[in-house]
Amino acid sequence: MNTLKGNLIDFEIGNEVDLYPCAVRPCGYTVNDYLQEWTRYADAISDVVLKGNSYGLDEQRFFQALVFANAELNTFTTQNAFNGGIDLTHHVKSVSLHHYAAGNQAWVRLQETFMNHTAVVANLSIYSPANNYLKTNYPDVTFLLGETNSDYTNLLMSQVEGVFGSSLWLIDYLMYGMSLNISRFNLIQGTTFGYTGWVPVPTGNMQPYVRPPLYGQIVVADIIGHNPKVQILPIHLGPELWKFSAYGVYESSKLSKYVLINLDEWNSTTQYPRPSQKVSLRIPSGSRGATVQRLLGPGASADSDISWGGLSWNYTRGRLAQSGRPHFEALPVSKGEATVTIPSTEAVVVTFDRSIY
Incomplete structure (x- = not known):
C-alpha cells in the first residue's frame, strides 16, 4: 500500500475459495464458513491497515469479494454470499469471479472451442445471474472477471493459443462480455503462458517479443476509445452463423461503429482460396460515409505478419515499438447502406463519419 498509494484499487481476501473444500479446508466447508472468515479479516484490515491512511483510500468499502473460480459451485454463489451477509459490514467494493474458456482437454480445437461465437456466448452467459443480481440489489458494487483468459492450465498450446485466430477470439470474447x-x-499474462500478449523478458532461446493476442487487446481498446459513455450491442445473426459475430458500438447513445468478425478458420496451407463474406450495413442518417480498419493476418495459425489498421508492434529496447502507417479504407454509402467484404479469419471495424453525425 505504501508503494501504490492512491493507485491501489482494492484488497482481495483469499483466492478461488470455492475450491477450498477438501483441499485447504474441511470437506464440509461452505459459503457460510467463508463469510465468517472473510468478514473477520476484512474488519481487521479496515481497522489496522486502512483506518487513518494518508492516501485517500476508503477505510471501509475497499475489498474485492468472492473471487470464486466458478460462476456457481455448490453453496458458493454470488446470491448466497450476499444473502448470507457478506456486505453487512459495508466492506464490498467489487465482486470478482474467474473464467477460462477451456483447458487442455482432448476436444479443444481452435475453430470449435475459440473461433466460435456460440461458444463465446455460452461461456460468458453463465455469469449473467450473478451480474444481474448485483445490478438489481447492489448497484454500487462493480462486477468483473478478475482472472480470465483462454486456458486455465497455462500451457503453451501453440495450435490454439498465441496464434492469429486467438486474437479474433479475444475480440469476440471481450465485446460480448461488455455487452x-x-x-x-x-486478462492474465505470463511469460510462459500461451495466451499472453507479449513477453517482455528473454525466455528460453527467445528474445522479448509480441504475440498475436496483443492485437486483440489493442483492437478492443481502439473500439472503446475515449468516450466515457460507450455501450456494446451484439447483433444476433442466428445459430447457423456461429463462425461470424457482429456488434454495434454506441457512444452517448448514438451508433458510432460496427465490429464484424469472420471467425471461419482459414490458413495459408488450406487447400482452397480464402473465402469471404459480404455484409450489408445500415448507416445512421446524417452520415455521409464511413471508414474501415482491418485486423489482418496470413491465417488462423499464424503468429507473425499481423497488422491492425496498417500498424504492427514488436517489443524492442524495453518497450512496444510501432511500425507501419495508419490505413483507413473509405466505405461509400448509398441510400443509407454500405457493403463491406470480410475474408475468413479477419476482423473489421467500420467507423461512421462523425463530422456531421
Missing part, C-alpha cells in the same frame, strides 16, 4: 455489462476483464 453483458461485465465492467472489467483482468
Whole structure:
C-alpha cells in the first residue's frame, strides 16, 4: 500500500475459495464458513491497515469479494454470499469471479472451442445471474472477471493459443462480455503462458517479443476509445452463423461503429482460396460515409505478419515499438447502406463519419 498509494484499487481476501473444500479446508466447508472468515479479516484490515491512511483510500468499502473460480459451485454463489451477509459490514467494493474458456482437454480445437461465437456466448452467459443480481440489489458494487483468459492450465498450446485466430477470439470474447455489462476483464499474462500478449523478458532461446493476442487487446481498446459513455450491442445473426459475430458500438447513445468478425478458420496451407463474406450495413442518417480498419493476418495459425489498421508492434529496447502507417479504407454509402467484404479469419471495424453525425 505504501508503494501504490492512491493507485491501489482494492484488497482481495483469499483466492478461488470455492475450491477450498477438501483441499485447504474441511470437506464440509461452505459459503457460510467463508463469510465468517472473510468478514473477520476484512474488519481487521479496515481497522489496522486502512483506518487513518494518508492516501485517500476508503477505510471501509475497499475489498474485492468472492473471487470464486466458478460462476456457481455448490453453496458458493454470488446470491448466497450476499444473502448470507457478506456486505453487512459495508466492506464490498467489487465482486470478482474467474473464467477460462477451456483447458487442455482432448476436444479443444481452435475453430470449435475459440473461433466460435456460440461458444463465446455460452461461456460468458453463465455469469449473467450473478451480474444481474448485483445490478438489481447492489448497484454500487462493480462486477468483473478478475482472472480470465483462454486456458486455465497455462500451457503453451501453440495450435490454439498465441496464434492469429486467438486474437479474433479475444475480440469476440471481450465485446460480448461488455455487452453483458461485465465492467472489467483482468486478462492474465505470463511469460510462459500461451495466451499472453507479449513477453517482455528473454525466455528460453527467445528474445522479448509480441504475440498475436496483443492485437486483440489493442483492437478492443481502439473500439472503446475515449468516450466515457460507450455501450456494446451484439447483433444476433442466428445459430447457423456461429463462425461470424457482429456488434454495434454506441457512444452517448448514438451508433458510432460496427465490429464484424469472420471467425471461419482459414490458413495459408488450406487447400482452397480464402473465402469471404459480404455484409450489408445500415448507416445512421446524417452520415455521409464511413471508414474501415482491418485486423489482418496470413491465417488462423499464424503468429507473425499481423497488422491492425496498417500498424504492427514488436517489443524492442524495453518497450512496444510501432511500425507501419495508419490505413483507413473509405466505405461509400448509398441510400443509407454500405457493403463491406470480410475474408475468413479477419476482423473489421467500420467507423461512421462523425463530422456531421
